[in-house]
Amino acid sequence: xxxxxxxxxxxxxxxxxxxxxxxxxxxxxxxxxxxxxxxxxxxxxxxxxxxxxxxxxxxxxxxxxxxxxxxxxxxxxxxxxxxxxxxxxxxxxxxxxxxxxxxxxxxxxxxxxxxxxxxxxxxxxxxxxxxxxxxxxxxxxxxxxxxxxxxxxxxxxxxxxxxxxxxxxxxxxxxxxxxxxxxxxxxxxxxxxxxxxxxxxxxxxxxxxxxxxxxxxxx
Numbered sequence: 001x002x003x004x005x006x007x008x009x010x011x012x013x014x015x016x017x018x019x020x021x022x023x024x025x026x027x028x029x030x031x032x033x034x035x036x037x038x039x040x041x042x043x044x045x046x047x048x049x050x051x052x053x054x055x056x057x058x059x060x061x062x063x064x065x066x067x068x069x070x071x072x073x074x075x076x077x078x079x080x081x082x083x084x085x086x087x088x089x090x091x092x093x094x095x096x097x098x099x100x101x102x103x104x105x106x107x108x109x110x111x112x113x114x115x116x117x118x119x120x121x122x123x124x125x126x127x128x129x130x131x132x133x134x135x136x137x138x139x140x141x142x143x144x145x146x147x148x149x150x151x152x153x154x155x156x157x158x159x160x161x162x163x164x165x166x167x168x169x170x171x172x173x174x175x176x177x178x179x180x181x182x183x184x185x186x187x188x189x190x191x192x193x194x195x196x197x198x199x200x201x202x203x204x205x206x207x208x209x210x211x212x213x214x215x216x217x218x219x
Contacts, residue, residue, distance in 0.1 A: 028072035035064025046100030055169035119186035
């Protein structure tokens with residue numbers, strides 16, 4: 001929900017670093033992998049209750065995530081392969097954070113962690129599945145032109161997820177409550193995406209087949 005407002009603010013702040021990396025010969029894919037490796041450190045750090053270090057790893061991962069796409073566009077190297085690598089590693093990172101909280105206290109956090117992971121699967125699959133169909137129909141993405149795929153809006157997006165992860169690290173004792181509330185918000189996102197995505201694609205398919213039926217009726 002907040003991505004379309006936050007991104008225009010953050011992008012100019014990253015430009016000096018983008019230029020620096022470009023001059024240093026660093027590629028966008030290298031930044032993607034580096035950011036993923038840094039982000040995955042959050043899992044063991046959380047498991048060992050090193051909250052501040054985990055918070056730093058999470059923030060750095062998100063900084064790298066913003067830099068890799070910006071560098072790809074600046075260098076004219078945007079590609080489907082890079083977009084695929086980015087989103088795949090992002091989801092592995094997203095799963096690692098709640099997993100860390102489950103490991104640190106399975107008895108208390110397991111159910112809430114499982115709910116959150118299930119919610120992540122739902123939100124991820126609902127917009128990635130739509131992105132495949134959107135590519136087929138060549139739909140524009142006016143709100144997210146910087147994305148390598150069609151980004152279907154929702155109540156819980158990247159910005160909200162990172163705010164959640166930061167809250168986890170600041171108030172780890174409230175993981176169950178925070179994870180449960182966010183899982184419920186994700187459920188709203190899943191339902192609205194499925195409803196909106198299905199009816200959007202249904203309408204597009206109907207519009208495409210209308211001329212064919214009219215021609216056949218004319219014959």
